[in-house]
Each structure stands twice: as structure tokens, then as C-alpha cells.
Amino acid sequence: MRILFIGDVVGRSGRAIVQERLPGLIADWKLDLVVLNGENAAGGFGLTAKIAAELKGAGADVITTGNHVFAQKEFTGELPGLANVLRPANYPPPAPGKGSCVVEAAGVQVLVMNLIGRIFLDALDDPFRAADAILADNPGVKVVFCDMHAEATSEKTAMGWYLDGRASAVVGTHTHVPTADARVLPGGTAYVTDVGMVGPRDGCIGMDKDVVLQRFLTGVPNRFVVASGPVTFNSVLVTISASSGRATSIQRIDREHV
Numbered sequence: 001m002r003i004l005f006i007g008d009v010v011g012r013s014g015r016a017i018v019q020e021r022l023p024g025l026i027a028d029w030k031l032d033l034v035v036l037n038g039e040n041a042a043g044g045f046g047l048t049a050k051i052a053a054e055l056k057g058a059g060a061d062v063i064t065t066g067n068h069v070f071a072q073k074e075f076t077g078e079l080p081g082l083a084n085v086l087r088p089a090n091y092p093p094p095a096p097g098k099g100s101c102v103v104e105a106a107g108v109q110v111l112v113m114n115l116i117g118r119i120f121l122d123a124l125d126d127p128f129r130a131a132d133a134i135l136a137d138n139p140g141v142k143v144v145f146c147d148m149h150a151e152a153t154s155e156k157t158a159m160g161w162y163l164d165g166r167a168s169a170v171v172g173t174h175t176h177v178p179t180a181d182a183r184v185l186p187g188g189t190a191y192v193t194d195v196g197m198v199g200p201r202d203g204c205i206g207m208d209k210d211v212v213l214q215r216f217l218t219g220v221p222n223r224f225v226v227a228s229g230p231v232t233f234n235s236v237l238v239t240i241s242a243s244s245g246r247a248t249s250i251q252r253i254d255r256e257h258v
């Protein structure tokens with residue numbers, strides 16, 4: 001089966017590209033499932049029910065998130081009612097929403113899980129043990145797709161090795177910068193340290209560069225806004241044997257839309 005994972009969608013311009021292009025990609029690449037990280041979809045920070053519905057309307061089957069998941073105030077109330085929209089599983093249990101879901105694609109059950117790292121991010125629960133618990137709760141599901149949202153490359157690489165042979169794919173998100181290390185690990189887990197983003201190319205990881213620079217140059221907090229201009233589209237296409245759950249390939253698919 002063929003699963004496309006799309007990196008963090010940033011703001012209105014990122015959403016517009018997803019809405020414009022994704023239906024065609026689903027047809028052209030014969031995709032069975034689309035997973036997308038939506039943590040920056042609402043004005044660069046967070047997600048709303050309305051925007052999640054738009055992204056699903058464009059073809060996203062599952063939406064994962066990350067550290068910005070609760071940036072939009074109304075979303076804490078909205079999230080529990082949204083099917084197949086995840087927050088990282090290792091948030092403390094009372095947090096709204098859930099960290100994994102099982103969906104059907106091409107007649108096959110697919111477990112999607114969302115984890116978040118603890119290095120240079122809030123100190124949440126242990127993502128490694130959270131992954132173990134989710135796998136233990138879903139013993140019959142062979143195809144397992146994991147979004148490991150983390151800043152540190154080491155923590156994402158470690159999760160790839162930890163789940164090698166137990167997940168079909170472990171893909172990193174959060175830095176918005178695509179990495180060149182996509183490969184299938186020896187146990188059959190497709191891995192990439194960071195998928196990248198769908199967002200403005202000429203900013204600082206999607207945000208207006210002058211505003212970000214101002215903060216670096218002065219240390220004075222200011223309000224980040226989404227950059228304008230050409231949009232980068234970063235994704236990975238993973239092919240998986242449905243019978244074994246092992247990945248057979250992972251391929252970066254990166255585009256630029258001017």
C-alpha cells in the first residue's frame with residue numbers, strides 16, 4: 001500500500017497548496033492513505049476544527065500535530081470531537097484528544113500514532129513508553145505509521161531504531177526543514193528524520209524572516225507572522241507490504257510552488 005505523509009502545513013498559503021494539489025497527487029500517485037501534520041495550519045500556530053475539515057476535504061485522512069496543537073484557544077474544546085485528528089500521545093492523559101487512531105485504507109487496518117520529543121520542548125511523558133503502550137493496545141494491526149514530532153535529530157533517530165521492525169514507518173516532523181536521510185531500516189521500518197513543511201520558502205521555517213531576525217537581534221519578543229512568497233511542499237511516499245507491515249520503500253517528494 002502507498003501512504004503519503006505531508007510535513008507541517010503552515011498558514012493560509014500552505015493550506016492553499018494542499019487544497020489545490022493534494023486531490024491530483026492522490027490520483028496520480030495512487031495513494032491509499034494521506035497523513036498530514038497540521039500543527040501550524042491556523043495562522044502558523046495550531047489548528048481549528050474548521051481548518052481540519054478543509055484539510056480532510058482536500059484528501060487528508062489523518063491529521064497529526066505537535067507542540068502547537070493547543071495554540072488556538074477553541075481547539076481544546078473542539079479536538080475531542082474530531083475523528084482522526086491526533087495530538088501527541090505522550091501528553092499527560094487528562095489532555096484533550098488522543099494520540100493514535102486506527103483507520104482503514106485499501107481494505108487494511110492502519111494504526112497512526114503521534115508522539116512528541118522532550119529535548120528543547122516541554123517536558124511531557126516518555127514518548128518511547130507511549131509508543132510501547134499504543135502497540136500493546138493494537139496487537140492485530142500490522143501497518144503502523146508514526147509521526148515523531150521533535151526538535152532533536154538524535155531523539156528522532158532513536159525512535160526510528162526503537163520502533164524498527166515494530167512500525168512500518170517513523171517520520172520526524174517539527175523542524176520544518178527536510179532531511180536527506182530517508183531509508184528503510186533493517187527491520188523494515190521506513191524512516192526520515194524530518195519530512196519538512198508545506199509553507200513559505202523565503203521565511204524562517206515559515207515565519208516572516210524580518211520579524212524573526214528582529215527577535216534574534218534585539219531579544220525583544222514580537223508577534224511572529226507567516227511569511228509570503230513561494231511555497232515549499234515537502235512529503236514522503238512510503239510503500240508498505242500490507243501482509244507483513246514492512247516498508248518496501250520511502251521516497252522524498254519535494255516541490256516548489258511559485
Ligand SMILES: [Fe+2]
Nearest residue numbers: 008039040174
Ligand atoms: Fe511545525
Ligand SMILES: [Fe+2]
Nearest residue numbers: 066067068174
Ligand atoms: Fe512543532
